[in-house]
Amino acid sequence: MKYVSGNFRQPLFRPDCLDCGFPEAIAMPLAIVHSRGLDGLSAPEVAVEVHLAGGLPSVTLVGLPEIEVKEARDRVRAALQNSGFDFPSKRITVNLAPADLPKESGRFDLPIALGILAASGQIPRQALADHEFAGELSLSGELRPIRGALAMVLAAGGCGRSFVLPASSAREAALASTVRVLTADTLLEVCAHLTGQGMLTECLAVDEACDDSSDYADLADVRGQAYAKRALEIAAAGAHSILLAGPPGTGKSMLASRLPGLLPPMTLDAALESAAVLSLAGQFRPERFRCHPYRAPHHTASAAALVGGGSVPHPGEISLAHEGVLFLDEITEFDRRVLEALREPLDAGRIHISRAARQAEFPARFQLVAAMNPCPCGYHGDSRGRCRCTPDQVLRYRSKLSGPLLDRIDLQIEVPALPAEVLQQAPGGEPSAKVRARVAAARERQMTRQGKANARLTVKEIDQYCHPEAAAAALLKHAISRFELSARAFHRLLKVARTIADMAACQTIDAQHVAEAVQYRRFTKD
Template sequence: MPLAIVHSRGIDGLAAPAVAVEVHLAGGLPSVTLVGLPDTEVKEARDRVRAALQNSGFEFPGRRITINLAPADLPKESGRFDLPIALGILAASGQIPAPALAGHEFAGELSLSGELRPIRGSLAMALAAGRIGRSFVLPVASAREAALASKASVLAAGSLLEVCAHLTGQGRLAECVVGDERGDDAGDYPDLAEVRGQVQAKRALEIAAAGAHSLLLAGPPGTGKSMLASRLPGLLPPMNLAAALESAAVLSLAGQFELAAFRRHPFRAPHHTASSAALVGGGSVPRPGEISLAHKGVLFLDEIPEFDRRVLEALREPLDSGRIHISRAARQAEFPAEFQLVAAMNP
């Protein structure tokens, strides 16, 4: 059958809408046409997939290949579609059985040798896939992160050959299972006991942690303002699983999540030259900013008088609502932004 459909997922803000990768082989001069609003990274998949298939011992069909990423009105970005495109070509050309693809979703970037490389946003995609009931095949480096979504069955693969062996019954991918990870204990946060003196400032820090209050530290250089601020996350109450997953999913979108830091309150300290888009999020493809990366944690703005006034004004609505809605000409996205603001300044 010259048509194959492979299930995958895109990224739209914190959501992970389903994407069907449709591959059709037809007669005519050999060519590869990629449609469905792909960006430059996705278009470059044609060359990566060709080399990965040939170096893995498969035949790249010398036919007219049309690849459609549906729905057509959803912009597609990053190299996450390399693996589903490669599998679609193999299934459409009869090199692997097409029915075996139905119960899985796939995402992963391919190297020219056929090895799988990690991708951003794997946790957000696994959370969405778990509601559908399909197994999610991901690169090994992304699978443990995605396995935190306990409702999803996550299979870890190291290469295109391993995925094909699983689909043809010649091998089996191991299911990645991660327990109720708690990351580092609270004792591994910077300890408030290390601060000598500053009784009044430490008392203010404890009150701010108890009531989720914003805090302004003012004092001469070297008095310990930054040291005090960095110890606030260790005073905050532990995160529940839902909050920890939401915080981890945002960090995963930025490629900054570490499994050892799961359930730990993030601490973000952007430089005072940060732009409004860097702080609240933005870009032609909306990405989370520092306020979202600090979700369920602390945002520390040192030397706050040096920040641009428009940057600080942009914090008003997120501080009130706990969310940030980013609107651009072609894209809109909403990210969580429940953070505790701590600022410091010199007199």
Template sequence: MSLAIVHSRGLDGLSAPEVAVEVHLAGGLPSVTLVGLPDTEVKEARDRVRAALQNSGFAFPSKRITVNLAPADLPKESGRFDLPIALGILAASGQIPDAALADHEFAGELSLSGELRPIRGALAMVLAAGGQGRSFVLPTSSAREAALAGQVRVLAANTLLEVCAHLTGQGVLAECLPADESIAVGSDYPDLADVRGQAQAKRALEIAAAGAHSILLAGPPGTGKSMLASRLPGLLPPMTLAAALESAAVLSLAGQFRPEFFRRYPYRAPHHTASSAALVGGGSVPRPGEISLAHHGVLFLDEIPEFDRRVLEALREPLDSGRIHISRAARQAEFPAQFQLVAAMNPCPCGYHGDSTGRCRCTAEQVRRYRSRLSGPLLDRIDLQIEVPALPAEALQKPADGEASAVVRGRVALAREVQIKRQGKANAHLTTREIDQFCPLEAAAAGLLEHAIRHFDLSARAYHRVLKLARTIADITAVGTIEAQHVAEAVQYRRIAKD
């Protein structure tokens, strides 16, 4: 027949809409025309497919070939359509039967020799194909990633010839099964026991892990702020399968997912020179930024005042909503961005403001200007704000005797389990209505909170965040009603913003 239809998928943000690759052969001067909003990478498939077919022993038809990527209004990008285009040409020219094409979906980039190369977004495509009942044929390395979804029969292929042999019944592609992704939770994370001293900061880190709260660590250089931040993923409870798949799908869009890291919390630490597009996502073809790559994990911003002010302000909406919507003239995309923010800063430009040795030479205006790089609205969205002071020499010389991450993680897991049973989410993600329902206060606690609102001039947002923080502290101590001591501790973690 002169017409063949091959099923594949595109990428539009995190969604993967179905794309029908229609190939038609007609008389006329030999040519290959691609229509359906293909970008440069897709247009270059004409030369890759021609060489791959010829080097695999197939004849490239001397016909007028038209390839339509439907729907026509969906932009198509990357080399994922090489394989379906090649199969469509072979089926339309009668070199392979087209009967088996309807039962499969295909994606893969072709080398000139006919080998299949990995593609981005394989996991997202397979998750979207779950209800179609078709098998998905992918390059071997991408198939291992996609098989983690466990929803579609994934077939792995190394070359175009292997795919054609499978379709003609002369061979069988191996089914890629989900590997045993179970790992000893926390075994590969840095241990909290390595951090000496800093009892208050460790306590704050435990609370942040238990309720998925954001945290700001402020102190002079070398006090352990970065060490503490890197220990947070090891304190978090085991990752659920649903969260792991969402996180892996976003990483797959950027080509950064590795199957051996499945169910590990992502830890992203971009440099302070990162642009707004790098942090929140963007580009002419929208790609996920660091906040989305940290989905269900930790985003660490070291030296946060050194980030561009406009970059930091772009974090405000995702911190509230857990999503980022990117709009460009021709493309819009939405990515999940439910990350746990950990930020670190020095008290002044030189880092030694308030040091007893008098090393700081910063003027009051320089200190004020440095701290003002963090706007009030952004600070309002950070639940815990902790001082990390310099340690005395005797504390540094003592052997590390703090609790190991595994011990703290046990308490965190119990507190998080209470939250999931009570409200189905971590405390940091409670809405205003849910706060009224799940954060009951004792009379003394209500009075103390009312006094704190007046004394510290807390905003409505800060009031609700103090309540959620107090709810987490009560959950760690297995108390059903929030008491005055829980409110008092939660209020103490907001003092940096007012100092």
């Protein structure tokens, strides 16, 4: 940015000069600056009202500010003085409206500073009406990035105002393409733009969709395990959850990390929603836009870390994995109460967090991939007889996963140990790109037929779209009796069979589709 004129190391305008060009500021020492707060994934408008009055010099912040917002008074004072502006020796009252919405983080530093400058006549008050502002100020007046910039711009889509953001946050916000996003590095640049002595650069939207062929791990790297690879392909095609059980070192983690590369490309709306959630946590990178997220929390994670929470609700791992994959390695080592918190989000695709003073809702449409050992030592069923666990120990170990949670996992398969000759062979399986093409074709059939992936069908939609033929219905009846399936497990079995039929481009569910689907629920029933 080039300044047209003016020495910006000195105050732009002096409030004690009636010829400064803005005499209305002297008559009414009040300024209103538009900004945005964050309430979950929504971003309600916040009016930053600044009033100057006589009395002992002070700065009072009202409107339910959190500690980070209260500290803005010191950051703003230093930023204004170090940028060459006068800090008014008056009683300054800053109101963040609406008053009943809690305000957090340093995003209000910039609007508070601009409000003080406008109320004291150092910048024109009328220039603020066409913009919204958000940004944290350093003591030198530089703008620092903020969390949730994309969510704020998405919420501002219909207001008709431009949004001024720090340069590092503007790049992600511009992906929304609904608001004119202006980028600034310092407070001085913003003031020069408002006074007409400079122009801020508009940040244009660039769809930096990741290259699926290079940004994901390749399925071809996994040796053997054809059965598990087939199950992984089915999971990707129908957005099903999957449990991988087997001895240590059989490739469970490798298989899980390859699932994001098998998923079909995200739509723009889904990519924006996923990016907005990551932006709330400060973890979004524009170069990863439209890449399916992959989250793998440690088994010591708490319930709040997994599903979200806190006095000010923040998204948890299930929301950060929205439109992607959540991998829980060693799932039996997670606290049981933590795992039980996954039950409702797996069904609903959203999580509603309620606290005494705050409530928030976050999207949580993720694919669960869980991995576990078959017993405490990990070698149950090993041909070399290494397992010394008793049947009671094995049963107790597997019982760490409750029946209601297992019911919600569509595919439950065993990943056996590989023989030495397979391990010594060069990788020769199908690459992810080839499998992804089949997955995308199967998913397209689902979207054309019902507008959603098979795993997300409701009970009514299952009755409408998952009609088995007579032989398939008879096999289903036998499977329900043989494995004592619950109603939920029965419906999920039907949805998996529907996905297998879609992969074979079949309009109806045949007996072979049901038979294969039954094979993917046998591990926990044996």
